[in-house]
Amino acid sequence: MHEPVQKTVHFGSVLELRNSVRFPVRMKVKIQTEKGEEEAETINVSASGLLLAFSRILDAGSAIEVEMIMPSATLGTSEDVRVHCCGRVIRSYRKSPEHVEVATVIDNYEMLS
Amino acid sequence: MPAISAEATKKNTNSHPGSETMPEPGLSAVPESISSGPTEEAAGIRILLADSQAIYRVGIRKIFAVEDDMRVVAQAENYLGLLAALERYPSDIVLLDGGMISGQAEAIPDMLKRAPNAKLIVQVSENSEPFIVDLYRRGVRGVISRSISPDLLIRCVRKIADGETWIDNQSVSWVIEAYRTEANNLTNPKLQPRLSPKELSIIGCVTQGMRNKEIAYKIGTTEQVVKNYLRKIYDKLGVSDRLELALYCLHHQLLKQPAVNTGTGKATVQEINMGRLRP
Known part of the structure; x- marks a missing residue:
């Protein structure tokens, strides 16, 4: 072992060791916020969360529902696959004057054909 | 001692x-x-x-x-x-x-x-x-x-x-x-594991939102066998649940592969899923 330089780190703050792999899948989604149904676009998606491109800041901790349509043409199935996710906003931040990114965690989901 | x-x-x-x-x-x-x-x-x-x-x-x-x-x-x-x-x-x-x-x-x-x-x-x-x-x-x-x-x-x-x-x-x-390597392997379409026609068929069913029981009925086996197949599929692809599997398929266009070798010939995944061919 390399003995001389031992140090402790918090995995959460130093290394990104997520359980789920994030797939860089961009698709239009419908989101349900406290203001009703709106449109957003995924930047990346994992089984535990989504990063969305959206038009405005959402409050951290607020509930969010996301409906994704996985197109049959891309997925290779006979019909589009609809996935309904319920979760929470973890953080949202302005990347540029008109571009906001919203990170959400998925608490549960349902795949609907 | x-x-x-x-x-x-x-x-x-x-x-x-x-x-x-x-x-x-x-x-x-x-x-x-x-x-x-x-x-x-x-x-x-x-x-x-x-x-x-x-x-x-x-x-x-x-x-x-x-x-x-x-x-x-x-x-x-x-x-x-x-x-x-x-x-x-x-x-x-x-x-x-x-x-x-x-x-x-x-x-x-x-x-x-x-x-x-x-x-x-x-x-x-x-x-x-x-x-x-x-x-x-x-x-x-x-x-x-x-x-x-x-x-x-x-x-x-x-x-x-x-x-x-x-x-x-x-x-x-x-x-x-x-x-990093693990993430690259999962997101790199060139590094795809081999899946049998039956596994692809089950994946097709999962991505359509079917439950294990429905899949078992469709492919003519038991729910436990479907569970076993799913466990093997998850291990092969490095995914952990149905949504991740669907995302994997979407990203790699796994089910869109033109043909699957069934051993006796070739069939599309859609054909397998539509019951035209039972591997």
């Missing part, structure tokens, strides 16, 4: 007068573990020592003995003894000899299943990248050298008991690289 230390025998006798009960072979309880009683919370960090070499156990116990906030609650000299000790003696820290679990891939998950709150520190005698990365991947909180200095060991135990992870610079690089 006796399976039980003199201290443990004495303690057993003291705590259970007349009792013939003896700890499992390979496991020895030390006095502190039994005298703690209801004041366990205030008793500091409870440590379980697991090492096949008595000299190490004795030495390490002496190191902890002078620390007010640490106490060794049990010792184990082999893996079976360790498993028994984990269930019998609640511990905050398990300090174990890496050689004891070498070649046993499920040892760490097994231990954590038995004692979910215990934090594992593994002592290794050599710097093996795959072994060390695997230890961290499976949930070990710290990997240290068997030649670690006593001061550093004490610091390591305190930090890990506080909820931190103890990792040296070299291991940080290894772990990051391993996760």
Whole structure:
């Protein structure tokens, strides 16, 4: 072992060791916020969360529902696959004057054909 | 070597007068573990020592003995003894000899299943990248050298008991690289594992939102068989649930592959899923 330089780190703050792999899948989604149904676009998606491109800041901790349509043409199935996710906003931040990114965690989901 | 230390025998006798009960072979309880009683919370960090070499156990116990906030609650000299000790003696820290679990891939998950709150520190005698990365991947909180200095060991135990992870610079690089490689493998369409027509058929059903029971009915098998297939598919693709599987398919266009070799000819996944061909 390399003995001389031992140090402790918090995995959460130093290394990104997520359980789920994030797939860089961009698709239009419908989101349900406290203001009703709106449109957003995924930047990346994992089984535990989504990063969305959206038009405005959402409050951290607020509930969010996301409906994704996985197109049959891309997925290779006979019909589009609809996935309904319920979760929470973890953080949202302005990347540029008109571009906001919203990170959400998925608490549960349902795949609907 | 006796399976039980003199201290443990004495303690057993003291705590259970007349009792013939003896700890499992390979496991020895030390006095502190039994005298703690209801004041366990205030008793500091409870440590379980697991090492096949008595000299190490004795030495390490002496190191902890002078620390007010640490106490060794049990010792184990082999893996079976360790498993028994984990269930019998609640511990905050398990300090174990890496050689004891070498070649046993499920040892760490097994231990954590038995004692979910215990934090594992593994002592290794050599710097093996795959072994060390695997230890961290499976949930070990710290990997240290068997030649670690006593001061550093004490610091390591305190930090890990506080909820931190103890990792040296070299291991940080290894772990990051391993996760990077794993992520690349999962997102690189060129590195796709081989899937049988039946597996592809089941994936097709899953991505359409079908439940296991429905899939079993469709492909003419039992729900348990479908579960087995799914477990194998998850392992092959490195995904953990149905949504991740669907995302994997979407990203890699897995089900869009033009043809699947069925052994007797070729068929599209859609054909398999539509029941035109049963692999």
